[in-house]
Amino acid sequence: MAARATTLAQGFSQKLMLEMYDKDLSGIITNTDYEGEINGVGSKLNILNFDRVSEKTYADSAMSADSLTENNAQLVIDQYKAFYWKEKTLANWLSYVKNPHPTIVSQVANERNKNKDTYLFGLYGDIGAGNRVGTDHADGTVSIAATTGVVTGSGTNFTAAMVGKGFQADGHTTWYRVKTYTSPTQITIEDDKDDVTSAYTGGVIVGSSTYTIEAATVVNITVSNLLQYVGQLKKKLDLAEGNGYNSVPDTDRFLIVPPEFEYNLVRASGVALHVPDVYSELVKKGFITELLGFKVFRSNRLSGDNTDGYHIIAGHPNWMTYAEKVLEARIEEDLIGDFGAAYKDLFVYGAKVTDPRRHFATELFATFA
Template sequence: MSVQNFIPTIWSARLNESFKKNLVYGNIVNTDYEGEIKGQGSTVKINSIGAVTIGTYDKAAGIGNPQELDSSQTNLIIDQAKFYNFTVDDVDAAQANVDLLSGGIVEASYGLANVVDQYIAGFYTEVKAENTIGNDTTPIVPSSATAYDLLVDLGVILDENDVPEGDRFVVVPAFFYGLLVKDPRYTKDANVMRTGFVGSIDNMSVYKSNNVPNTTGAKYKIIAGHKSAISFAGQVDSVEAYRPEKQFSDAIKGLQVYGAKCIKPEAIAVLTVNKS
């Protein structure tokens, strides 16, 4: 649709941007291998080293032959590619006193980030069965009295898996956050209520997102874990400005490639909840 429909007698000097979700899933992954990708179809091979055996020393028997270390390898494949391609007609640009191309780039960049956010959120499926609370058949229905405790229970699962205390996270939907706000254990910190900062619960940084996976407003998948669990690699592969052959207009197209891999499934836990 041309922006002709938006040409009034007087043009505003401000663009009316759309409402945007808070994008948070990009904050809960690591990008340790991002510098090693080379476009769509690239594969990053990630090596892991097995545990080292600790023995009891006997000066008579000595320490024996050295242990040969075990290693394993997993592949992070850059198999996702998303693009944008939009144009602004010369006539429209001449009548506007705002930079429509720059505004379009802002919207396109957000759109790409939102797609990536949802992609990362989908990695809840990598969780081990024993690291789950509730499921699609019997989802938990939280209340203001239980929401806080359910997050603590997720933290306990991480504790039992020897997941490091630092860099832990949990991402909750808006309704669940609303239940936390009603719990005095959460609201005792005045900064939480004044700024909307979610803070931390049981050493987990708590994020709020409308991209929490769900099925028609039910079976929300609340993911808790450690930042090392999921590796993400992505790059803007190309951004080009050009003049379409059959139009008097300026156009911009861009391509982003990316991929992710859950390399430590034991470091994530998932709570399935329904609204009351």
């Protein structure tokens, strides 16, 4: 009896995962480079990388050596999910549905898929500063303290909603991000890094300097400007290496959009929706078309809405590393004091965007006409 229960539990687990993988987008927007390692060690894995070593021009004289700088990021499995349900013998006999199991398996698979997608799409805040598209904010002028990153403004109209957005002032050579909000005329900024202790290294910015806070509010997408904004997302990725970040490959780029985007897309001039035969299997995942090098997928699970704005994500799978594991799946064949069976499983997962990969994705903060 015990051996049979083990075999049935294994079959149940594989069926559940097969249903889920047939529909979810985790394999489109993430990589699983470290999944095997983290499954072997537990809930946390340290991922190391080194800062770039620059090639020098040799002038037939002694050179100064670069120091190797090691960075440590952690992929943490912190999402713990489970299903547990009973299928009772008498209830099955009385019901029109004599074998509810396949239907329930499909339902829980879709529910798990929804929760996974919602979690992954919710990491839009880990997109690199300077890689957001929306309506920028540039009211007034600012000065910035040398090491604290305190920004003192005049007529700036800062808001708490700007926390996490990219910030760049006249005199900066890279983008920083808003760390905290204090008042309409004071915020604090920091380096756009999560894997090291928070710091600001952008130096003093003197008073009356202009600045930009990216995508502070939404941009409204219409039939006439849709391609323009998709082009801006593409440009952000294309210019990553030129801006001092890692180069983003041209292949396997994705764009996840809400249904309202598709409605505008089909009415936009100069756009012909086409699904090549090679991508026919992707249709069940919400694949719409290819557009400016992006594979475009429709999803109802993006963060936001058409009132406050969708956080639309475009990028490359190298942006986010993801790992998951079914820790246990079991069938209780003998319900104590009752007749029937119970099914349960424990599923864990987590994701990480390391600092060197933050600019492998872009965000469009938008509503749709």
